[in-house]
Amino acid sequence: MWSWRLARVFGIDINVHLSFLLVIVLGAMQWGSFGVEGAVFGAVLTLLTFASVTLHELGHSLVAQAFGIPVKDITLYPIGGVARLGKRPKTAGQELLIALAGPAVNVVLVFVLGALGAWAFGLEAMQHALQLGRTEDPTVVTLLATLVLSNAVLAVFNMIPALPMDGGRVLRAVLSWFMGAQQATRVSAFIARVLAVGLFALGVFYNPMLTLIAVFVFVGAGQEVQEQKISRILDGVQSADAVDPWAPRFAPDSTLADAVNVLTRTNWDAFAVEHFGRLVGVVTRADVLKAAQDQGPYAYVAGVMRRTAPVVDGREPLEAARFKMNESGEPFVAVVRDGLFLGLITELELVTVAERMAKAGFQRNDATLAPEVSLEVGKRSNW
Numbered sequence: 503m504w505s506w507r508l509a510r511v512f513g514i515d516i517n518v519h520l521s522f523l524l525v526i527v528l529g530a531m532q533w534g535s536f537g538v539e540g541a542v543f544g545a546v547l548t549l550l551t552f553a554s555v556t557l558h559e560l561g562h563s564l565v566a567q568a569f570g571i572p573v574k575d576i577t578l579y580p581i582g583g584v585a586r587l588g589k590r591p592k593t594a595g596q597e598l599l600i601a602l603a604g605p606a607v608n609v610v611l612v613f614v615l616g617a618l619g620a621w622a623f624g625l626e627a628m629q630h631a632l633q634l635g636r637t638e639d640p641t642v643v644t645l646l647a648t649l650v651l652s653n654a655v656l657a658v659f660n661m662i663p664a665l666p667m668d669g670g671r672v673l674r675a676v677l678s679w680f681m682g683a684q685q686a687t688r689v690s691a692f693i694a695r696v697l698a699v700g701l702f703a704l705g706v707f708y709n710p711m712l713t714l715i716a717v718f719v720f721v722g723a724g725q726e727v728q729e730q731k732i733s734r735i736l737d738g739v740q741s742a743d744a745v746d747p748w749a750p751r752f753a754p755d756s757t758l759a760d761a762v763n764v765l766t767r768t769n770w771d772a773f774a775v776e777h778f779g780r781l782v783g784v785v786t787r788a789d790v791l792k793a794a795q796d797q798g799p800y801a802y803v804a805g806v807m808r809r810t811a812p813v814v815d816g817r818e819p820l821e822a823a824r825f826k827m828n829e830s831g832e833p834f835v836a837v838v839r840d841g842l843f844l845g846l847i848t849e850l851e852l853v854t855v856a857e858r859m860a861k862a863g864f865q866r867n868d869a870t871l872a873p874e875v876s877l878e879v880g881k882r883s884n885w
């Protein structure tokens with residue numbers, strides 16, 4: 503929402519959020535005392551700083567891709583960038599390396615830009631500019647020095663051990679070698695929340711941006727714990743057992759009027775289209791509503807349905823089904839066993855199972871999971 507595509511690198515869309523424009527204006531204003539020249543300098547500096555952020559996110563993304571984890575996109579916000587990974591890393595080692603790759607890029611940039619400045623303007627001029635920072639004239643050497651400093655800040659700041667920041671992920675990965683993934687997530691989230699409170703207090707006195715980041719960390723740490731619990735629950739249930747035999751299904755010659763009638767009375771977001779027990783297509787709630795408007799109530803479901811669906815074997819855990827949904831970007835996955843179509847799994851089935859397991863006292867001390875489970879199917883891990 504409110505973002506548009508800037509570029510596409512290694513198959514990854516790089517998006518910019520609309521509010522980002524404001525940051526460029528602010529950047530220009532910071533150097534406004536130097537006139538037009540200063541304003542242009544400020545805008546360029548801001549753009550290059552966010553180019554560093556983009557390279558940081560690409561660092562995470564490329565290592566993730568190397569581990570076979572799809573990267574959906576990178577979006578730049580005023581407080582930083584977010585790379586959305588299609589699924590979570592399989593092992594703690596993978597999480598560790600993906601997390602380290604981002605700050606590592608900034609460390610490399612510190613040395614490359616620093617060396618470039620020293621080579622072009624001499625070591626002394628560069629050191630001078632590094633000490634003066636923003637009080638210096640808007641020159642190229644100031645630009646390089648400021649970028650060296652901001653990359654150093656990016657590297658150090660992101661390594662604060664507060665989940666879901668990079669340092670927090672490193673901490674969790676290391677802890678999980680000693681105490682298992684679940685306990686490691688809990689301990690890391692606790693540390694993150696303590697640090698977030700401190701960061702918030704610092705922000706109130708020094709920098710309002712820090713308060714925003716503190717809130718982001720506090721909320722994000724909770725989401726990590728939640729996500730980890732849901733993962734574990736879904737891992738313990740076979741996909742076949744999650745299929746709801748009462749989920750409505752359509753025939754290819756069902757009309758859109760029939761379909762609209764069914765979906766106004768139920769909560770499912772996707773429906774199987776069957777012909778003699780065989781899956782021939784899937785229609786989503788959005789497909790049906792749009793088509794009913796465009797084509798009228800008497801058009802057939804067959805003309806609207808999608809003819810391909812992500813498929814999962816009934817014996818595979820529900821967590822695998824969720825991965826397939828994430829990867830495909832579809833709100834459903836078809837469950838088959840021995841060539842037989844059993845039914846669809848949608849967000850509704852995932853939530854139902856998670857709630858049922860939580861109520862059954864899946865884990866007594868998981869008080870935050872019950873009674874409300876908010877489960878976003880598109881839930882990806884953000885970096």
Ligand SMILES: [Zn+2]
Nearest residue numbers: 604660668885
């Ligand atoms: Zn990062």
